[in-house]
Amino acid sequence: MYVTKLILTNLGPVENAVIQPLFHEDGRPKPIILVGRNGSGKSLALSVIVDAMLESQKKLWEKIPELEHNQFLRLMTGRYIKSGSDYSLTEVSFGDKTIGFSQVEFVSSMKRKDFLLKYPGFAIDGTVLNEEDSDRDRFFKDFKAYGETKPELMKDIYLYFPYFRYESPSWLNDVVAPELDVKSHITGVSAHRTIQTGIVGEINRWLLDLVLDREIYEKQIVALPLEGADVKLNVHIPGKYIGPNATTVSLIQSILTEILSSKDSSIQNVRFGISKKGSRSIAVHAIRNGIDTQEVPGLSQMSSGELMILSLFCTIIRFFDIRNGRPPETLEEIRGVVLVDEIDLHLHIGLQKDLLPKIISMFPNVQFIISNHSPFFNMGMAEKNGDDLSIVDMPRGIPIDATSFSEFQTGYDAFIGVDQQYKLGYEKILKKLNGASRPLIITEGKTDWMHFKAALSVLKSEGLFESLDIDFLEYGEEIEMGDARLASMCKHFADVPQGRSTIFVFDRDNPQIIKDMAGDQASKHKKWSKDVASMCIPIPPHRTQYTNVSVEFLYTDDEIRTVDAKSGKRLFFDNEIEEYGLPKKRKDKLRILKQADQDEEFTKKIFDTQCERIKDENGVAVAHSKTVFATNILNKEEPFKEFSRDHFKEVFAVWENILSK
Known part of the structure; x- marks a missing residue:
């Protein structure tokens, strides 16, 4: 059963929001994304839905992990009545009145008699309030089930991934124990935990069990006949894995392949392995061009963002298995409702925009209701789903057209482009550092190194700076370095011992860069670590009044x-x-x-x-x-080779000073 209606009236910042989920013609749910500023009611909306989920579980089981049957998840309090209003009202429906359930929550700041005087004939879910109902004076909850809901509730998954990891939200009843872990399967006791916290550690343990059980119980041994001159033998070799654990592992590996290939397109597939005894964990192997290599020795070595994505979607698979007593044959078989609060947490915008929408689409029969702050995730979901998506602006509860986020494409492309340029520059520096032992000079611009290299050659021919034996990072159009990117690299390399002296050379045209990278006036450089230093081009005597001194201004x-x-x-x-x-x-x-x-x-x-x-x-x-211009100088073309290099001498003197210490 899916959420079919959500109404929020005077709840927190929400005055009147009616959210009507959409479905495909074949009944598949369309994702719902709640957007809005902090404090706009996104988490409150999800709390109303998860509260109804838990009430449905209480009707199904004698005991559930999160709370006792006489407890509610959400505290019914007047604190969440919208300022200036007399009451709050929430209504959420799953399925329909043939097979389904609904829950209504009403909270008033007034006594019932006074309320009805002000709001005569006030009705909730078609029922008019009356004064005689004293047990429901200021607040009440009504849960109603329609038809035979048990078969649906027993096989569908209902999960909530909250924003909090180590602290509880203010609306949570403090006697509730969402972290309770039921270890044994006892009749009438649910082993299904709707509220999911601490999922990374739990999924780590579960995956290890899966892979080990697959290895022990499901590896098929194939006998191959081996005939010799006088004997006939059967050689037993490992074959395929066949069984429920193998099926589950295969589904998870398909998700992990999407995760890892999103940052390395050469990865065609991934598989799980088992690390050595002593610190037993799940290793991840990647297959590139048919070659199997270990990608990470343990899941904990994955980035936090990648691990959070894997854990979230593994939890969905795991709880289908718990619900149905078997793993799904395909991801399409999984049905249910998954709530995710602040899905963009811990994720780089590339993962938000491209990876998350792709993996969500792998679960077409799961109704995802998601709160989110990232326009890039919204943009990616719109690209993946087109019109088959609901983006709801909170607290108004008004659907937003997906194209509202198209203006972020330019910013996204620019950010990813910058990111890629940083990676290219970083890898080129790393390769150069690993390739030799001479000090390395890294310049801000793609032509700066040409001027310094040419000038040093000329001055050495005149008997100057003969001991200055250095390399330059020689690069061109393939890398857009720039001062900000070069500064980031300088700081990064200073944090990691290099074993090779490196000097980062900046133009003198950016006040912030001068402040951060130039060093003091006496030494004219800044020492970041034993191996790393930075400097800005000194001001030559003929440029004392100039504010934008680049290397060309030394001429x-x-x-x-x-x-x-x-x-x-x-x-x-x-x-x-x-x-x-x-x-x-x-x-x-x-x-x-x-x-x-x-x-x-x-x-x-x-x-x-x-x-x-x-x-x-x-x-x-x-x-x-x-x-x-720089190429003519480097190649000693006429008349460029006749230029004076006198003003380069101060730069080289600073380099000698740095390298002598």
Whole structure:
């Protein structure tokens, strides 16, 4: 049975919310996502549903783990009556009035007589309140069952994964014991715990039992005949696993494959293994191109987010097994209602947007009712489900069109792109560090290392800095480093002993980076650890008033404006260029000013964006990029090889100072 109606009236922040779950034509439920700010009533809405779930279990069993039959999960208190209102009313229905159940909860701040004077003819679920019902004066709960609900309740799963892990919510009755673990199967006593806490440890133990039982009881031994010259023998070799444990393990492995392949697309499949005796645990093996390798030695070595996802969905499978006395043949066989509060907890946005919606879709006959703060999860669910999804804005209880979250796609793509760039840069540095022992210089920009490498070569030929034996991280368009990403890498590598000196070199054009990475004025560097240091490019004497000093500013302006004899192009400063366009149109054209804007002289930067747009009065492109400029210098092209390297000397002196200590 699924939730078919939820009505919240004057409950906490909710004035009047009517949530009507949607279903496919074949009866499959569509997921419901409750969204809204903190304190908008999302968790309260879920608490109303789980309260009714537990009441249904009390009708089914003589004893349930969470509470006694004379107890309620939710405290009925006037504290949750909406400010300015006289009462709160909740109604939740499962199934229909042929086979189903419903629960109504009413709480009033007024005595019944006074309430009816103010609200004459007030009806709850079709029944008019009357003064004679003294036992239900200020509050009451009514649970009603329709038809033969027991068969449905016995086979369907009803689970609630709360937001709290170590503390109880204010609406929870403090005599309730949701953590109670029933060890034995006793007639009339439910072994099914609706409220799920501490699921990671529990699932770890359960998976270990599953894998060991499969190994002991379900491994098939195949006899192969072996014939020799004089004898005939049968050789016994392990075959397939056949049995309920093998079925369950296979389903879980399909979920784990989705989890691990979401971060490594080369993983085709995964399987469970068993670690060595002494610290027995479940190992995870990945299959790539038919090659089986151990991915993690134990489930506890997975990330917390991955482990939470695995544990949550394993719990669903486990409790189908408990309910039905057997595992499901397929995930499609599992039916029921699963409530998840703040499903985005502990999860990177990539897992929220792509992985969670994919795994939820693997359980098409489970009604997921989820509260969530992440627009990325909503966006992923909308992409996966299209219109087959309900997103409900709390506290209004109003459905929101899924396209309301499309504006987050740009931000998501940008974040994931940045994340990937960081990974590429990090891996390149790691590879370089592992490849040699000489000190490594890592620069902010993809052309900076070219200037330093060329300058050091020239100065060494003049007998200077001959002892400065270093490597550069040489990279290009494949990595977008930038100052913020480089700073993060510097701090990370400082936390891990490297065994190789590494110097991170930044431009002097960002006040925060200068503050964090430049060090003191005397040493002109900052020591992060024994092996890691950072510095900002020192200000050369001819740039003392300039605020945006990049490596190119170590040359003179005339050198920077040097024309490439082969192409007729040169570098431009941004104060030499003007953007313009037709009246009332976007400024999408560039032109060269007859004279550089002197008001911007001390804040100017090198213009390096779509240089091909800079054209002379004849429409001829006259600008080249910083990459072309740096390549000409590195390759000692005329006349670039004649540049002075005097202002690089201070940089190299700082490097010598760092490496001498």
